[in-house]
Amino acid sequence: MCSDGELIERTGAGDRSAFDKLYRRYARPVFGLALSRLGDRGRAEDAVQETFASVWRSARTYKAERGPGAPWLYTIARNAIVDRSRARTELPVEVPDEPSLELGPDERAEQAWTRWHVHGALERLPERERELISLAYWSELSQTEIAAQLGIPLGTVKTRTRSALLRLADILEGELE
């Protein structure tokens, strides 16, 4: 499996299939990041399009020796999203009397990076493992129900989840190298 950096370098050399793979891998993370920042699906869709337009234009400037590809893509996505948010007309807001319980800028940034990192890694899992992770972590199904849906024994659900987590760990740690 190609690393993000390899795909960006190949995109920079004009390789369309590499660009397609990058899109498959990162369209959902970019959309998720944009949606959380902009809070508007239409603007988020625009930000995704602008992000990948920028990726195509800028890929040749990527230097692998400066770092892995995921942070480079994250920066491009964040810039596209910031551009979109600037175009937004802000309504005046009332100053609350009590401190907000919402996350501060640092926590939000960390949470956004975590989502980006994890969702990008998920897209690199085989379809079977990605579906299993989705069912195990984010559906309302019990382990027994998941086993019934996939037509496999309960023990196999757990061992496959373990395999998927191991693969995710490899992907996530590999990107940090």
Next chain:
Amino acid sequence: MNRDFEHLVASDGLAPEEDARLRRVHELLLAAGAPPELPATLENQPRAPSANENVVTLPAKRRSPVLVALLAATIAVACFAGGYFVANQSRGAGNHDVRVVSLQGAGQQKSLASLHIGPADSNGNRPIRLTVTGLPPLAREYASYYLMLWQNHKATLLCGIFEVGADGPTTVSFSVPYAITNGTRWVVTEVNPGVRFPGRVVMTTI
């Protein structure tokens, strides 16, 4: 639902450092939450222009008809001149699913199903693959299950007809020409001879 590590993962026999790695990924998954569904407008990747060409942003579906027409004309000219991004272009995406939807039995029905929806081809036809378990085989002749779109609180458009066996999950593949969005929902109905179409709803989208 129990989302404890021990409940979800077979961790027997793991070395301590391996166990720690998996727990960290487990915590990251919980912290990240579910990735969002891609909207239909972004399901198909844009075609990359050649290296020497500029890139224009795709028109979004929510823009006004006049603006859409202008943008469409602009894009048509741009494509003729050398190719820009083309919205919603169907690409050879192989069997890559663009959406997976879960269904469960209605009422006391204990059935479960997953619906894998593929990208539309150039004619707008989409492959969908249904895997279902727990539905009882229908004994009556000409009785069948119907997979249908659910719109405005009723089953409207037929996606396909299938039957199930007594053992194990059943997987069937259909092709549908419908536009599918994040809000699209499906149901499975049971249709028996003499019963008014579309029959009784036995499974609904989760």
